[in-house]
Amino acid sequence: MSDTVEKIPATIVTGFLGAGKTTLVRHLMRHADGRRIAIIVNEFGSLGIDGELLRSCGIPGCEEDNIVELANGCLCCTVADEFLPTMQALLDRPQPPEHILIETSGLALPKPLLKAFNWPGIRSRVTVDGVVTVVDGPALAAGRFADDPEAVAAQRAADPSLDHDNPLAEVYEDQLAAADLVVLNKADLLDEATAGRLRSEIGAATPRAVKVVAAREGRLDPAVLLGLGAAAEGDLDARPSHHDAEDGAHEHDDFESFVLPLPETDSPEALLDRLATLAETHDVLRMKGFASVRGKPMRLVVQGVGGRFTQGYDRPWRPGEAREGRLVVIGETGLDREAIAAAVGAAVVG
Numbered sequence: 001m002s003d004t005v006e007k008i009p010a011t012i013v014t015g016f017l018g019a020g021k022t023t024l025v026r027h028l029m030r031h032a033d034g035r036r037i038a039i040i041v042n043e044f045g046s047l048g049i050d051g052e053l054l055r056s057c058g059i060p061g062c063e064e065d066n067i068v069e070l071a072n073g074c075l076c077c078t079v080a081d082e083f084l085p086t087m088q089a090l091l092d093r094p095q096p097p098e099h100i101l102i103e104t105s106g107l108a109l110p111k112p113l114l115k116a117f118n119w120p121g122i123r124s125r126v127t128v129d130g131v132v133t134v135v136d137g138p139a140l141a142a143g144r145f146a147d148d149p150e151a152v153a154a155q156r157a158a159d160p161s162l163d164h165d166n167p168l169a170e171v172y173e174d175q176l177a178a179a180d181l182v183v184l185n186k187a188d189l190l191d192e193a194t195a196g197r198l199r200s201e202i203g204a205a206t207p208r209a210v211k212v213v214a215a216r217e218g219r220l221d222p223a224v225l226l227g228l229g230a231a232a233e234g235d236l237d238a239r240p241s242h243h244d245a246e247d248g249a250h251e252h253d254d255f256e257s258f259v260l261p262l263p264e265t266d267s268p269e270a271l272l273d274r275l276a277t278l279a280e281t282h283d284v285l286r287m288k289g290f291a292s293v294r295g296k297p298m299r300l301v302v303q304g305v306g307g308r309f310t311q312g313y314d315r316p317w318r319p320g321e322a323r324e325g326r327l328v329v330i331g332e333t334g335l336d337r338e339a340i341a342a343a344v345g346a347a348v349v350g
């Protein structure tokens with residue numbers, strides 16, 4: 001009975017590339033009210049941009065020690081090698097966290113991660129308080145991740161061999177199927193009618209009745225996001241995955257990621273224009289990184305989701321720090337790396 005009483009709650013924040021997970025985690029940290037929260041951030045690309053952005057945000061609680069980065073992989077595939085030892089180390093701290101936030105990569109399937117919470121050393125000490133799935137409202141409205149969920153479902157039901165027909169939709173659907181709460185994010189870019197339509201679409205795509213809340217920049221009261229008490233690790237059957245038959249193992253051959261050095265720029269606007277054109281031309285799903293702007297003491301952050309780009313400065317370049325720009329590029333396999341590199345005036349480095 002005391003089984004659940006003293007367990008540390010963990011919240012899994014999942015959602016497609018660029019949906020707004022890191023933004024939501026930052027909001028949560030800003031409103032943590034002194035709660036000791038540890039963050040585990042996982043990224044698909046080899047360069048940990050999200051961890052870097054969280055550390056530089058200046059919010060108390062986002063210090064180095066509280067953020068553990070699992071870059072270069074996908075949490076769902078490196079559970080045993082990376083995630084479990086990381087959790088163990090957090091739990092073994094003299095002052096263990098009061099809550100653990102896990103931000104998955106945009107391409108991760110939540111279910112293998114949920115399963116990991118049943119490992120003996122973890123299950124006795126941590127419970128999954130809830131899976132929060134962040135959805136990019138405007139992307140969904142544009143039909144990018146689930147053009148027609150019902151049609152996809154019907155097609156699949158008719159032909160079970162259609163396992164990898166649409167990897168984007170599969171990831172999106174798996175993330176929704178695992179959700180205890182869905183955040184319909186980027187509500188500022190949706191009109192009311194569209195938001196209403198998306199809510200019903202999401203409702204139809206989730207296998208259980210799950211609350212859908214609209215948000216701008218993940219700005220929701222922590223009481224809405226935390227304390228869901230789902231104990232999701234004990235409820236796996238209710239969260240179907242396209243990869244159930246594969247016992248959690250899945251390939252990421254469908255997607256690729258690489259890093260480009262970004263040359264110093266005179267104009268952030270010109271840089272963004274170039275990247276936006278590039279994203280459209282080459283069908284890039286996600287770009288994010290840092291750049292040096294000539295004459296500026298601050299580091300420029302660039303964020304691109306599909307063809308929509310934003311920029312801002314996060315922190316001054318440190319004394320002695322090389323002002324090296326870096327851009328992570330993520331897309332479906334087959335990106336023309338050379339052409340993309342040439343378009344930003346760089347050579348591929350990783």
Ligand SMILES: Nc1nc2c(ncn2[C@@H]2O[C@H](COP(=O)(O)OP(=O)(O)OP(=O)(O)O)[C@@H](O)[C@H]2O)c(=O)[nH]1
Nearest residue numbers: 016017018019020021022023106186216217303310
């Ligand atoms: N307009 C608008 N932009 C948003 C909102 N939330 C996040 N963004 C922007 O969307 C971009 C991606 O946000 P992130 O929080 O980095 O998304 P993510 O899900 O962590 O991205 P990945 O880690 O690549 O999967 C950034 O430029 C954000 O500023 C929102 O509610 N409205």
